[in-house]
Amino acid sequence: MNETLRNSEVVLLLAATAVAEIVFANYLPVALYLDLSLVLALYIGWNSSPAKGAVSGFAFGLPQDAISGIFLGLNGLSKTLMGFGGSYLSKWLLLEGLLARCVLIGLLSAVDEGIVVGMRALLGQTIQQEVWLRILIQVPVTGFAGGVIFHFYDRIKFPEKDFRQV
Amino acid sequence: MIALLQRKPFFSLAFLLFANLLLLSVQVRNTEGRLLLRSLSLLLFTPIASTVHFVVDGVTGGVKQYALLYGAQKENILLREENARLGVELAQLRGIKSLVSRREESPMLEEQFLFDTFLAPVIWKSPPFYAHRLVINAGSLKGIRKDDAVITPQGIVGRVWATTPFTSEVELITNDSAAAGAMLEDSRLQGVIQGDGSLTMTWNFIPNYESVEVGDIVYTSGTDRLYPKGFPIGKVVQSRKGVTVYRDIQVEPFVDYLRLEEIMVVRDHSRKGEGIE
Numbered sequence: 001m002n003e004t005l006r007n008s009e010v011v012l013l014l015a016a017t018a019v020a021e022i023v024f025a026n027y028l029p030v031a032l033y034l035d036l037s038l039v040l041a042l043y044i045g046w047n048s049s050p051a052k053g054a055v056s057g058f059a060f061g062l063p064q065d066a067i068s069g070i071f072l073g074l075n076g077l078s079k080t081l082m083g084f085g086g087s088y089l090s091k092w093l094l095l096e097g098l099l100a101r102c103v104l105i106g107l108l109s110a111v112d113e114g115i116v117v118g119m120r121a122l123l124g125q126t127i128q129q130e131v132w133l134r135i136l137i138q139v140p141v142t143g144f145a146g147g148v149i150f151h152f153y154d155r156i157k158f159p160e161k162d163f164r165q166v
Numbered sequence: 167m168i169a170l171l172q173r174k175p176f177f178s179l180a181f182l183l184f185a186n187l188l189l190l191s192v193q194v195r196n197t198e199g200r201l202l203l204r205s206l207s208l209l210l211f212t213p214i215a216s217t218v219h220f221v222v223d224g225v226t227g228g229v230k231q232y233a234l235l236y237g238a239q240k241e242n243i244l245l246r247e248e249n250a251r252l253g254v255e256l257a258q259l260r261g262i263k264s265l266v267s268r269r270e271e272s273p274m275l276e277e278q279f280l281f282d283t284f285l286a287p288v289i290w291k292s293p294p295f296y297a298h299r300l301v302i303n304a305g306s307l308k309g310i311r312k313d314d315a316v317i318t319p320q321g322i323v324g325r326v327w328a329t330t331p332f333t334s335e336v337e338l339i340t341n342d343s344a345a346a347g348a349m350l351e352d353s354r355l356q357g358v359i360q361g362d363g364s365l366t367m368t369w370n371f372i373p374n375y376e377s378v379e380v381g382d383i384v385y386t387s388g389t390d391r392l393y394p395k396g397f398p399i400g401k402v403v404q405s406r407k408g409v410t411v412y413r414d415i416q417v418e419p420f421v422d423y424l425r426l427e428e429i430m431v432v433r434d435h436s437r438k439g440e441g442i443e
Contacts, residue, residue: 049175050175050176050178050179051174051175051178051179054175054178054179054182055178055182057182058182058185058186061186071190071193071194072189072190072193073186073187073188073189073190073193074190076185076186076189077183077186077187077190080179080182080183080186081179081183084175084179087175119190123190123194123202
């Protein structure tokens with residue numbers, strides 16, 4: 001696996017995501033429909049080894065739990081799986097198109113939310129009706145924004161080379 | 167270590183998932199107030215204990231029934247005699263019950279002394295130096311709930327600590343911090359029996375000026391609303407004046423916890439019943 005993301009980069013992304021989520025939670029709640037932790041955990045997993053994807057997912061999920069005020073470990077668990085799965089998906093799927101990536105990220109967002117809601121139900125928590133509406137909005141928003149983030153980050157990480165000089 | 171994790175990605179995934187579950191378990195308690203991890207470990211471990219118990223019981227039962235018939239006839243005669251004696255005793259008690267039922271305080275007496283029990287085999291015992299607990303092969307599907315009293319004809323055993331659908335964990339009365347209301351039969355002197363992790367128990371809150379002799383039998387007082395009243399607990403093995411205002415009394419339980427094979431769970435203390443199911 002081609003490790004294109006250095007550990008220092010991952011740590012920076014983690015810090016930036018935590019700050020962003022705190023800012024969104026306090027000042028721009030509508031931005032929380034974008035599951036930034038999921039998008040970045042997927043991106044790191046997509047461009048790294050499965051182990052690194054899993055660790056990144058764990059690291060991104062825990063602050064999200066802490067900021068959301070739910071049980072620590074719920075998003076940690078789901079993002080661990082997403083980061084790990086993202087790495088394997090990158091081997092099986094070659095998705096370069098923006099639309100394809102948006103669809104995939106949207107689907108994975110639905111799976112991620114399904115895991116969190118399922119775990120909460122297993123733990124005996126009441127699941128309010130509003131949760132389903134939130135997921136219905138979050139899936140396309142995360143899918144679209146995730147695809148765009150993937151696209152632009154790829155442009156930064158993999159600038160187009162001038163092959164005429166080869 | 168990192169190289170190992172890179173080569174074995176599923177190992178790192180399993181480790182992280184377990185870390186998440188551990189984190190959740192220290193925050194979440196189930197409806198019985200038990201830690202999630204503790205309940206999950208009971209659920210996972212007890213099928214193994216049940217299987218081992220089933221196999222061992224089957225083998226030893228087969229050996230006893232078919233290979234070792236030595237003493238079977240003598241045991242048969244003794245059991246028949248005991249059965250006849252118990253039958254007579256039961257008839258006498260039914261007569262007494264009929265007399266009592268006509269009295270004013272009958273509902274209160276019935277609530278204290280009549281209860282429904284469920285017989286369950288012990289499938290696992292914890293090593294006594296860790297905790298005094300055991301696991302029985304009956305759970306919530308059989309109507310067993312947390313804090314149900316556990317007894318044998320010899321005396322009280324403890325209370326149900328946690329349940330799964332098929333098994334239950336029982337805390338013995340000798341466990342550290344386990345306790346029960348206790349009294350002497352004759353003088354009705356009341357105190358609190360408390361386990362301390364050893365094989366004897368301490369009988370607390372008995373003033374120094376009270377008379378408690380070695381050999382006195384201690385019974386449940388019913389004040390804890392847990393154990394049925396009048397059930398034997400044990401006998402006093404040490405009684406001396408304490409350094410505080412209370413006596414220093416040690417009680418040895420009647421029940422041999424290390425050799426327990428079957429126990430009875432008091433399923434509903436307030437229900438009327440004929441006794442053993």
